[in-house]
Amino acid sequence: MSFAPALHAEWIKIRTLRSLLGALAAILVATAAFSALAATDADDSDPLFSVFFGINFGQVAAIAFGTTAVASEFRGGALRLTLSAVPDRGRWFVAKATAIALPALAVGLLTGFVTLLVGRSVLGASAPGWSAGLRGAVGCGVHLTLMALFAAGLATVLRSGMATLSVLIPFLLIVSFVVGDLSGGVADFLPDRAGQVALHSGWDGTLGPWSGLAVTALWAAAALLAGAWSLRRRDV
Template identity: 40%
Template sequence: MTRPGWVLASEWTKIRSVRSTVWTLAAAVVVTVALGMLISFLISDSFEDLSSRERRTFDPTFISFAGTSLGQLAMIAFGVLVVSNEYSTGMIRASLAAVPQRGVLMAAKVSVATALALLVGMLTSFLTFFLGQAMLGEHSTDLGQPGVLRAVVGGGLYMGLMALFAMGVAWLLRSPMLSFGVLIPFFFMISGILANVSATEKIGDYLPDQAGSRIMAVVDDGERPYGPWTGMLIMLAWVAAALVAGYVGLKKRDA
């Protein structure tokens, strides 16, 4: 029986020794923080031009997370690369020879990658919040206000879960190009279109990114039929389904 500690150490070595995975995590931090600061500054500078309704529903916390829409793509890339690099290089055969218990191998990779993604996600979320609030100036809020700390911690959870969802899909599809070809257009275009077209918005509300991002909002704009924690549970259900599908693919198919 393979010792779990050895497998964990092996997966940690794989992840940190591949430059692409390190750079995608760095990109997630930089893009999310930089874009959040920029949008926050622009909103603060043009606050007087907002309509009365926009001022009533103004959410300084959610505004500072404006960069998450692009930063999440880097987290998706991290999740895909962590899994699919082994398939594209053929290393998966060596990994399965060393750890024939496929569930153990998957659990170790999920554990290491999730811990790293959540760590980076939390760091990104708190940086984004504090620097975004600095840009908002007099229109800012703070962690002591109701719902704000939940939103900031939720932002970190959201980014980590997005990487985990991508890992499940990558195990199912096994190809980096196919995984990127499905996930990037879906989250960058299709999800937003479905959520913002009246005929399909009820479907869009229950997609993983649309539901999960509700956790980062403090002010309820009335556009979602559920609250922040329900939205997070919906996202968790998507993540669980992706991981189960990925496990079935890993278990049933040859390397």
């Protein structure tokens, strides 16, 4: 049995749940709106991040999207029905992750460009240049996708949306925020911090924009591998 039917089924599941479409819309709205708000009050120290400041809110929506898409399988025996239709768990999980990644990337890139255009019009003369702006827009899309996948992997391990969000949201809002301000070195390698280097005009840490995204990609890959391993090993 080929991969395409499994992917098709997972895509139908995503587009037919209003909460998932809502989360995708929230990625765009939250990022663009909070960026525009922040840009009205920005200084000149980091013009690119003045444009993309809202990603801190957008990535919460991305996490909600990845978590909800997976968590819906862990209620009411839904996964039993899913795996009785696609018994190859590895293939099913790749299909699920792809069905999460593709719309997240599309919406993420759209968010990046919309946010860039909005930010440039708000900032006017102090706006970042086009080459930095493009890097930021692409980085924004990739980072949001990776955060959705990171959450999806974690939700598969924890088998619950509630548990996943109770881990990730405090982590983003408190741990990463506080630890990030306290110590430079290690905190730069946290999943949400590393990927966001691409959204700053300059960087002084170990990670640059692309190596930062690579670190976040490693986090996402690790979470997905853990999810795949848990899925393979356990009875459902």
